[in-house]
Structures are given as C-alpha cells and as structure tokens.
Amino acid sequence: MSCAHSYVPQLRARGYRMTPQRLAILHVLHHSGRHLSPSEVYEQARMELPSLTETTVYRTLDFLAENGLARPAYMGSGRLVYEIARHEHHHLKCRNCGHEMEVQHDLLKTLYRQLESETGYRLTDSHVTFFGLCSDCQKGE
Amino acid sequence: MSCAHSYVPQLRARGYRMTPQRLAILHVLHHSGRHLSPSEVYEQARMELPSLTETTVYRTLDFLAENGLARPAYMGSGRLVYEIARHEHHHLKCRNCGHEMEVQHDLLKTLYRQLESETGYRLTDSHVTFFGLCSDCQKGE
DNA sequence: TTTCTTATTGCAACTTTTTGCAATAATATA
C-alpha cells in the first residue's frame, strides 16, 4: 500500500515516530509530486484517514520540512505550499499568466560557490522562485 | 513633513489616488528602511493616523508591492514582510542564529542572463532569500 | 505480551490575513 513506509528509518534515526497521520500526508505529497497547499493536503489525506485534523496537517508539514522530507515554497500566492523532497531545484514563474517552470540547481551552483566564498556562509537547501514574464507574455506587453 | 508626498506622481500616472492611509504607510516604510511585518507597519502608522485599520494596511502593502513602491519578502518566518523599494538586492540568512546579510544584485546578473537565454523568460524584480549557516554557526555544528 | 516513557494528536481558543459590500472621499470636470 503505502510507499510512505520507506520514510520510517529516517524518522526513527532522529528519535521520531511514524504515525498514520504522517503516513497519509507523506503518501499524498509523494504521489502528487507537485506543490500543494495545506488545505489541499488536508482534503486529500482525509480520504485515507478521515479522522485527520487541519491542525495536524499544519504541524506535520512543518515537521516534515524541518526534517528534510518535504520542502516549503513561496510561489507568490502569499501562502506557503509544500512538496515532497526530491532533487534540488528552483522555480521560474510568470507574473502575468502564472506559467511555471523548474530550474535545475546546477544552474545556480556557480552563484552558490561565489556567495559562499564572498560571505563565509555555507549555503544549504534553498528552493527559490524567480519571477518574470514568459516568452508568450512578453509579446503582448 | 512627509517625504512620502514624493510618491504622488507615480500613483497619479497609473490612475491611483494618494490618501492619508497610503501616506502614513509609505512614511513608515520609508523611514524604517528595514523589513517590517504588517502588524509592525500598523502599529507605527497608527501613531500618525489613529483611524487606520489593519485591513487597510494589508491591502495597502499589497497595493504598493503591486505598483513597485514596496517589496515583499519571505524571510523564513512563514509570514510576508515588506520594505520600501530601493536598489535591487537579495538576502542571505542563517538558519541557526537568524543573522542576515544583504546580497547585491550584481552577483546574480550572470545567473539572470543565463536563465533568460535558456528559458526565454525575461526576469523582472526578484527579491530572494538564500538560506545557510553563517561562518560562526559552522564552527559549532 | 505487558508496562512505561514521552512524542504526537485533537480540541478549543486565539491570532493573522482575506473578502464582500456599502459608505466615504480623492480628484477630474463643469
């Protein structure tokens, strides 16, 4: 049934527990593959686990992000969305039509190195969204 | 009194009006110079204009951002903060101690050009926050 | 299997942010 069981060891190793709530939420994130808002997660996970509450969804999404199993993103809606953690990537979004595309992290590696050497910081996970106008929307401006 | 009057022409040109509410909020943003949360803006602007409401603060901050007079930022608190629009820049923030530093946009210009030529997008204003560990916090990890 | 520890959940109350709508007031025009 749940592919989400594969996350158990990662939690155990840190002293945390696997629960039906976490399983259901991980399952939803894993199969959707895209960015989901907390209420979308709630609606979908509730179908597997009707007793789930919204409070738990908020807390769990935050918990999963904190522990590297999910990634939060600000896609310009003003609200946080989440996705299952996979390869490092970023986003490009059109301010006009909302079109989104993924940006491979490779493209940012040079920048990251430069930032690190100039500031002394070590850059960890980032998941940023750049904004602009897609090629279609540039025509009719 | 209010340096914020200088913003009048920018609004008029787009068919918008200047109001005491906008004046007070611009004044607060202009003089603070840093990122402020909506409630910080509300508290401070209310001292100039006691009749101001929180609803208006939220709507005005959104309006100012939409029209390029203010910039929204996600600094990792999960909530949006705003600052007066000035030179283009970005941020670097320590996940451990919260230390922040500004990143000049110049450092991202190469990346922007590369993204533009690879995707066809034209990148407009962005104001991103990168996360990592500052040099102090790297020692005690 | 049973017991024990404590991480996790649900509930209720609270805070923050958004929205619809009628009243208000900025400003263009007469």
Place this chain on the structure above:
DNA sequence: TATATTATTGCAAAAAGTTGCAATAAGAAA
C-alpha cells in the same frame, strides 16, 4: 467652487494558520 465619477476605506464575517494543554498511542524496555 460645486458636481460627478469611481478608487479607496472601514466594518463585519470568513478563512487560514498558530498555540496550550490534556488525552492518546508509538515503540522501547521489561
């Protein structure tokens, strides 16, 4: 200056997100 137009505001209600705390249950240990 008086009038008309409509962008903007405030209010009240709704939606989204957070928090404290007691009850529950995951999983380690007996």
